[in-house]
Amino acid sequence: MPKDELKAEFRLVGTRPNRPDGLDKVTGRARYGADATLPGMLWGAVVRSPHAHAKIVKIDASKALALDGVKAVVTRADLPTGLTGEDWNLQENTLAGEKALYDGHAVAAVAATSRLLAEEAARLVEVTYEVLPHVIDVDDAIRPDAPVIREGAADASVPPGMPPNVVRYLDFGRGDIDAGFAAADLVREQTYKTEATHQGYIEPHACVGQLGADGKGEMWVCTQGQWYIRKMCSAVLGLEAAQLRVTPSEIGGGFGGKTTIFMEPLSLALSRKAGGRPVKIVMSRSEVLRATGPTASASMDVKIGMKKDGTITAGRAEFRMQGGAFPGSPVAEGLYCAFAPYAIPALQHIGYDVLANRPKCAAYRAPGSPMGAFAVESLIDEMCRELGLDPMAVRLKNAVREGDTASYGATFGSIGLIETLEATAAHPNLAVPLGPNQGRGIASGFWFNHAGETSVTLAIGEDGTATVSVGTPDIGGSRASIALMTAETLGIRYEDVRVNIVETGALGVNEPTHGSRATFASGKAAVIAAEAAIREMCNRAAAEWGIEPEAVEWVQGAAQPAGPNAGKFPPMSIAEIASKMGGTGGPISGHHESVPDGFGASFGAHVVDVEVDPETGRTTVLRYLVVQDAGRAIHPAYVEGQYQGGAAQGIGWALNEEYIYGKDGRLQNTVFLDYRIPVASDLPPIDTVIVEVPNPGHPYGVRGVGETGITPPLPAIANAIHAATGVRLRHLPMTPPKILAAMKTKG
Amino acid sequence: MSRIHVTTTVNGDTVEFLADPRETLLDCLRDHVGLTGSKEGCGTGDCGACSVRLDGTLVCSCLVLGVEAQGRTVETIEGMATGGELHPLQRKFIEHAALQCGFCTPGILVAAKALLEKNANPTDTEIRYWLAGNLCRCTGYDKIIRAVQDAAAEMRGAA
C-alpha cells in the first residue's frame, strides 16, 4: 500500500507535532537522574577494584569512617546471603564478594555529607588484594587452560567436557547442512571479530535512594525501567517489592544500558546504614565505562554456500561471545538474527557464552544482532564479489517473505524486507557516481522486536481532556507518539492528551522501554484503554438519551446515535460527557494490561559511501542512507531519529569504538577523549526512507523501530571499505592503522 | 577545606554561594545555585553537556572552578529564553525533533547560540565543526544541524 493512501485515513497519526516534553527539555527544566536533591541528603561514592581479577583479602574502612561527615560504609557483608541464579549475579556485580572480577568492580561504598568528602573517604578505604591471573579476549577465555573465572557458573545447557569459562551453549538449525554446501557452486568460510563497545549515553547513571529500618524505600533514578530497578534492588537487598517505590527521572539515553542495576542498591544500602537519610550517587564517566554494562565482544566463524546465480544453499555460524565475568552475552540473539533476512534451506548455528574478566554486559540496541550481521553480511558481500553478482540483487533473491520460516524457527507474519530492499535499490543515493578511493557498501539488518509486560491507564478529565499513565520511560519521543495515538482514538486534539511516565506504585508491572517496545506496546495498550473509556462514554450518553448503549457510536470525539433508528439526539461531546460524569456514575477511565501479542519483526537496509585516504587509512563517511520498515510511523520525525541514531552508533562501532585493555587487564580508554564516539564533524547527513508495511498486530500498524538501525552499519561500512580499497577487514573497529596495514600487505 | 564566598552574575541575577575551592563551576551552578539545566556528561571537557558562557566566552563549566566565577557573568540554558519567549534555536530544536533524550540539548543550544552570534550564516560544515565538542549519542546530529540552520535563517530574516 503506498504511504499516501495510508496517511489519508488518519487525522493525527503520521503528523509531526511538537513533543509534549519539548519545552522542558530546551529550557533546562527537565529533571534527569542527577538533578534531584532531597532534605538531609548525603552523597555516595564507590570503591572500585583496580585489578582485573583478584582475591579480596581484607577491607579496612576505619580511616574513612574516622573522617568527620562520613556516615556509612557498605561492603558485601551488609548484603543478604543465599541468593541464586541471576539474583546472585546482580548482587555479585553490585558489590564483589570473595573476588573482584574486573577492573572497576565495586568493592565497597561510602556515604558522606558532600560529594567531595564521599570521594575522599572512598580513597581512604583500604582493600588488600591478592592478584589472580586474568583473561580478557574471548578467544583466550574459551581456551581449556584459561584462568577460571568462576567454578560452577555453567548452566545445564553446557555439555560435559567444555572449557571452564563456557557457561552457556546452544546449537540449532534445520535441513541437511552437508547437502546444502554440496549443492553450492562456491563455499567460503571466514572468521570475524567485533570488540566490546559501550552504549555511550551522555547521561551517567545517577540515583537518589532512601531506605528506612522498616524496609520502606524510595528511589529516584534514570532508568529505562522503574519496575526492573524495583525488582532487582529488592532481590539484591532482600526487600519486599511493594515497599520500594521507584520514580523514573527523565533519562539521558539508555540504548539498553539502563535496563539493569549498578549503584542503585548501594544508595539504598548506604541510606539504611545512615539512619534513613537519602543518598545520591552519580557515576563519573570513567565509572560508566569501566563498571556499567558494555556490549559483548565476539569471535565468529561463518560459512556460506552460494550458487552462481546468487541462491544461498546453506549457512553455518559458530559464535563465541564474552559478556564479562557473568553469564549473559547475547550470543543466542546474535545467532537468531545472523541469517534472519535470508530464506536458506539448510542452517546450522552454534553458540558459546564465555566468561572473561570484564564488566557484566548489558543490552545494547539489538543485542547480538550487529555482530552476527557483521559476519554474515560481510561474507555474503565477499562471495558476491567473487561470483560477480550484484549484492542488492542477491539480497532480494534470498530475502524472507511473509509465511517463511525464520532462521531461528518462528514463522514470519507480515514483514517488509522485500519492500525495504526495493525502496533502497530505487534511492537516488545509489546513482551518485563514485570517485577514486571511494566505495559503496550495502547491508541488511534484522531485529525481532518485543512486546513485554505492559500496563496503561487512561483517565478522562473533567473538561474532556485525557491523562495517560504509562510505565515506559520516554527516551526518544514516545510521549508524542502515545499522545498521537490516544488523541486519534478518542477523537480529540493532540494537545488535549497528557502522557505521564509514572512510578512503580501507580500501575501494574511494566517492562522497561527496551526491545523497541514503547510505542508498540504502551501505544497499543493506550489505544485499548481509550476504547474502553469510549465504551463507557457511550454508555453515559445512552443513559442520558434513554436508548440502548449499542445504539450509540463514537464519532469525532462525541457520542451520537448510531443510525436513524437509534433516535434523534445531537452529538454529545467528550467535554460534555466529562463535565457531567460526577453525577452520571463517577470517573471515567480505561485501563489495559497484558503482554501484547503481534509485535512485528523489523528489517532495514543501509547504503554507505566512504572515501579512504590511501596515505593515512582514514575513512570518511560521505553519504549514508537508512531504509527501514516502521509498519506505520506515528510521529515520522522520531522514527527518522531512531534510524539516524542507530546508524550513528553503528558507524562508531564500525570505525572507531572499542574497549581497549592493557596487559594488566585494566581498561585503557576510560574517558570520552579516548573512547571516542562520533562527533558532528565525523558524520554526513543521514538520509532516511520510512517504509510502511503495516503490522496487523497493532491497531495503527506500528512495529518497533528502535533497534534494527544499529545492525547494518558494521558490515555496510566494511563492504564499502572493501569496494574503495580492495582490502577486507574482518576485525572491528576498522581504524586507520588497521586499514593502512591491510593496504600495505595487499601492496 | 574551608569554603570561599563567591559573588557572581548568573543569567542577569546576582547570586552568592560558598564554594569548596575544588568544586567546578558546573558543581556550583548545579549544587549551590540550583540551576541543574547544565549537565555533566564527562567532567573532562569532552562532551559539552556543561556548556555555559563566562563573560560571553563559551566554556565547559566542568573545566572552570567555581571560585573563578567571582565578579564575572555567567549565562546558562536557563537564561536563554527571554521574557517567556523561547530563543529561535530552542523553538527550532523542538520543531525539528532535534532532541531525543534531551540530555545534550542544553549544552548544544548554548554552544549554537554562541556560534550564531559570531557567524549568522554558517555552512553545515561550520556548524558540524563548531559543535564537534558537543556529543549527542541519540540523534546522529542530522536534525540538530537542520534545526540550527533553520534558526539561523529565521534570525537573519528577523534582523
Added chain:
Amino acid sequence: MVAVNLWSSLARFTDGARVVEVQAATIAEALQALVALHPGLEPILKGGVSVVVNGEVMPNRHATIAPDAEIFLLQALKGG
C-alpha cells in the same frame, strides 16, 4: 499430539530426540509434559526459554494450543 522442537544440544536430555511429542492443551502443559518425559530438561526450562507456537512467540504460558501445534523452544530473548 503437540510436537516440541528442541535445539540440538538438548538431545542429550531426551535420549537423542530433537522432537518430542506431548499431549497438551496449553503451553504450560506442554512444558510440564516435556519435563515429565525428560526430567533433565527441567533446569533448562526453568532458566528461561522463549516459546514459539506455530511461528508466533507466545509469552503467555496459559495460552491454549491446538492439538497438532508445532512448538519451537528458543533460549530466552532480550532487547535493548
